[in-house]
Amino acid sequence: EVQLQESGPGLVKPSQSLSLTCSVTGYSITSNYWGWIRKFPGNKMEWMGYISYSGSTSYNPSLKSRISITRDTSKNQFFLQLNSVTTEDTATYYCARCRWYLFPFDYWGQGVMVTVSS
Amino acid sequence: DVQMTQSPSYLAASPGESVSISCKASKSISTYLAWYQEKPGKANKLLIYSGSTLQSGTPSRFSGSGSGTDFTLTIRSLEPEDFTVYYCQHYNEYPLTFGSGTKLEIK
Numbered sequence: 001e002v003q004l005q006e007s008g009p010g011l012v013k014p015s016q017s018l019s020l021t022c023s024v025t026g027y028s029i030t031s032n033y034w035g036w037i038r039k040f041p042g043n044k045m046e047w048m049g050y051i052s053y054s055g056s057t058s059y060n061p062s063l064k065s066r067i068s069i070t071r072d073t074s075k076n077q078f079f080l081q082l083n084s085v086t087t088e089d090t091a092t093y094y095c096a097r098c099r100w101y102l103f104p105f106d107y108w109g110q111g112v113m114v115t116v117s118s
Numbered sequence: 119d120v121q122m123t124q125s126p127s128y129l130a131a132s133p134g135e136s137v138s139i140s141c142k143a144s145k146s147i148s149t150y151l152a153w154y155q156e157k158p159g160k161a162n163k164l165l166i167y168s169g170s171t172l173q174s175g176t177p178s179r180f181s182g183s184g185s186g187t188d189f190t191l192t193i194r195s196l197e198p199e200d201f202t203v204y205y206c207q208h209y210n211e212y213p214l215t216f217g218s219g220t221k222l223e224i225k
Contacts, residue, residue, distance in 0.1 A: 045205060045216035060213045102209050104152035106173065108162040
């Protein structure tokens with residue numbers, strides 16, 4: 001079965017970069033689409049972006065040039081980097097899989113809470 | 119972006135009852151609509167996709183309906199494990215967007 005697990009620092013200072021790892025077991029990230037989603041306090045959820053089986057990426061325009069999603073296929077991991085964070089980036093961050101382009105998320109990680117605070 | 123308006127935000131019901139949750143899109147999304155179940159400490163679960171197709175493993179007491187802009191998740195004969203949070207999400211185009219969630223509580 002496909003399993004995803006997010007990891008990374010739980011506390012990041014404003015203006016710094018947030019870096020998270022999604023470790024995938026049970027399936028190769030060289031297939032399908034792999035995304036990041038976050039849930040803000042108050043429960044609003046936001047799709048952040050994805051990296052595809054080929055390594056191509058797509059990002060939410062709301063994040064402009066602050067976001068980067070990369071991968072390490074040898075470790076079956078993909079990564080989120082969000083630059084110049086503010087307190088408004090405080091959220092629970094999830095990684096998830098889509099079977100194909102414009103498909104729902106059929107497997108999710110449990111999420112990791114990240115607080116942006118000095 | 120497509121705005122997803124989900125209602126109600128909170129819903130109280132008793133085990134054995136039936137409930138419905140609404141999700142309205144700001145423009146037509148055909149049937150590209152998914153419903154998820156969220157439980158603390160667990161991975162979100164895809165319940166329904168394509169508006170009405172049950173994901174493998176979803177109990178038959180769950181059903182989805184709708185197309186275009188109006189969608190409904192119905193849960194019949196509520197079980198204790200159903201009292202949690204539900205989200206809708208469209209996947210008609212990028213960026214994907216979610217509803218604001220519905221918390222189903224025991225009355």
